Amino acid sequence: MALQITNRCQVGLNGLKYTIAGQVHSQRISRSPSKIITGSAEYANEQFLSNWITKDQRGGLLVDEMDESVDADRYWWSTCDTRFPGHLIPNQLATEIPIPNWASPTGTDDPDTAWTDDANAINGNIGNYAFEDTEANTYSKYLEFTFSAASVISVAAYLSSETDDMTQVSMDYSLNGTDWTNFFEGAGINDAYNTHDLNSGAPVASVIEIRIKLYNDDDAVFREMRINNVEIGVDNSSGTVTKWKEFNSETYMATGAFLNKIDSTALYYELVREFSEASITDLEVAFGELIITLGDADEYYHMTTAESFSISSDANNTDQWTKCIYWSGKLYGCKSDGTMTSCTTAGGSTTAADASGGLDELVDDNDLQRLFTHFKSD
Numbered sequence: 001m002a003l004q005i006t007n008r009c010q011v012g013l014n015g016l017k018y019t020i021a022g023q024v025h026s027q028r029i030s031r032s033p034s035k036i037i038t039g040s041a042e043y044a045n046e047q048f049l050s051n052w053i054t055k056d057q058r059g060g061l062l063v064d065e066m067d068e069s070v071d072a073d074r075y076w077w078s079t080c081d082t083r084f085p086g087h088l089i090p091n092q093l094a095t096e097i098p099i100p101n102w103a104s105p106t107g108t109d110d111p112d113t114a115w116t117d118d119a120n121a122i123n124g125n126i127g128n129y130a131f132e133d134t135e136a137n138t139y140s141k142y143l144e145f146t147f148s149a150a151s152v153i154s155v156a157a158y159l160s161s162e163t164d165d166m167t168q169v170s171m172d173y174s175l176n177g178t179d180w181t182n183f184f185e186g187a188g189i190n191d192a193y194n195t196h197d198l199n200s201g202a203p204v205a206s207v208i209e210i211r212i213k214l215y216n217d218d219d220a221v222f223r224e225m226r227i228n229n230v231e232i233g234v235d236n237s238s239g240t241v242t243k244w245k246e247f248n249s250e251t252y253m254a255t256g257a258f259l260n261k262i263d264s265t266a267l268y269y270e271l272v273r274e275f276s277e278a279s280i281t282d283l284e285v286a287f288g289e290l291i292i293t294l295g296d297a298d299e300y301y302h303m304t305t306a307e308s309f310s311i312s313s314d315a316n317n318t319d320q321w322t323k324c325i326y327w328s329g330k331l332y333g334c335k336s337d338g339t340m341t342s343c344t345t346a347g348g349s350t351t352a353a354d355a356s357g358g359l360d361e362l363v364d365d366n367d368l369q370r371l372f373t374h375f376k377s378d
Contacts, residue, residue: 098203099241100153100233100269102258105145105210114141121145121227124276126158129226134216139170140225144211146177147232151203154233155183155210156195156271162224164190168215173198173207180211188214192307193271195233201267203235231258231271245283247290248305254280259292259303272307286326287346293321296335300324302346312347319343319350 010019108118114132121130122145134140155171169188172180184196198204210232214225243254251262252272257279260269277298284291290303299312299319312319319341321333330342333350341350 097262097266097268098153098201099236099255100260100271101236102156102231102255102271102274103147103150103234105147105230105232107146109144109146109209110141111144112141115143118143121230124229124274126228126274129160129228131224131226132214133222134214134225135222136216136218136220139168139213139215142172142211142213143227144209145230145232146209149206149208150232151205151235152198152207152210152232153201153203153235154195154197154268154270156193156231156233157212158191158193158228158230159188159214160191160226160228161214161216162226163218165216165218165223166190166214166225167217169194170213170215171196172211173204174209174211175206177209193231193273195263195268195270197233197263197268201265229274231274233269233271243280243283245285245290247285252283252290254283254292256280273303273309275301281322282324284324284326284331286324286331289346291324291326291331291346293324293333295322296320296337300333310347319347 010017012018104122104124106122108115108122108130110118115130116132117128118130120128121143130143132140132143152173155173157169157171159166159169166188168186170182170185172182174180183198188194198207210230212227212230214227216223216225241253241255245252253260253262253269255269257275257277259272259275259280261272262268263270275292275294278294280292281295282291282293284293287302288305292301292303294300297320300321301309301311303309319333320335321341322336324331324333326332330344331346332340332342334340341352343350
């Protein structure tokens with residue numbers, strides 16, 4: 001049996017022509033049924049495929065859940081690959097991460113008179129510390145840190161202990177100096193900044209005080225719990241990231257004298273280190289380490305993937321750079337007047353570049369702004 005359409009009002013069947021009422025119209029036929037039933041045949045379990053059901057955790061729409069007879073005229077549906085069941089992923093929205101202005105608290109308060117050398121915790125130097133002799137398997141007393149009312153994003157505390165027995169840290173904030181809100185209690189890291197946000201990356205207004213206590217995990221004896229330095233991450237909507245670099249699958253950013261990285265939730269900045277010498281002038285990756293330059297007057301630092309820092313110490317002070325760049329197996333560094341040296345290992349001895357036609361003959365002091373490489377491929 002065959003059917004042939006001879007014109008809009010006539011069809012052919014088995015060699016005979018039949019006139020029909022009305023016209024023959026084209027119609028899309030979906031390979032999917034108009035509706036599906038999941039589970040028992042009840043009304044509540046019916047789902048119409050023309051409904052755009054969003055149930056993918058990434059926010060996308062399953063191709064199988066769409067009916068082309070309804071949705072084919074939508075431009076992005078008509079151009080997507082429908083050969084396989086898969087996801088239509090909407091464009092990702094950019095989310096602002098507030099830039100912190102790291103600032104030291106202006107004072108300390110030791111309500112239990114338990115801590116020694118309190119001022120060491122707010123002097124910006126991780127080489128000394130405030131400490132408390134803490135009983136075995138016990139939290140220390142709180143050490144409180146005061147400052148003028150501010151909109152605070154996060155708190156960064158460089159913590160350590162006598163024999164790495166500090167395993168837990170607790171942090172609270174207060175709006176009035178009396179009532180406290182705990183914003184973190186959990187694992188502590190020795191010999192590193194422990195950075196925690198107050199409210200999932202959103203600033204908390206009118207904070208005037210924070211307090212910290214540390215847990216001694218030793219089973220038998222008192223141990224020194226130490227707070228080396230504390231910085232308050234104040235909301236700085238007008239702040240600027242001056243340098244950034246991808247290193248070891250992390251994004252590192254410079255804000256003044258502070259090296260930060262974006263935390264794993266992408267909600268706030270973690271403080272990695274404060275450089276007391278000067279502001280950061282450049283970041284580069286070389287020899288498997290992150291290079292941090294501090295200008296013409298200070299040697300550069302290099303950081304391992306474990307965030308361990310070392311300072312370069314060339315005897316001739318030729319490693320005091322404002323800009324640097326890695327190229328062809330060497331790390332090149334320049335002062336602001338164009339004087340250039342290079343090295344073949346992080347922190348290694350530097351070699352002066354050929355002075356003939358060098359940058360220092362072409363630019364005046366403080367004129368150098370940027371380094372870049374260019375090569376010709378034949």
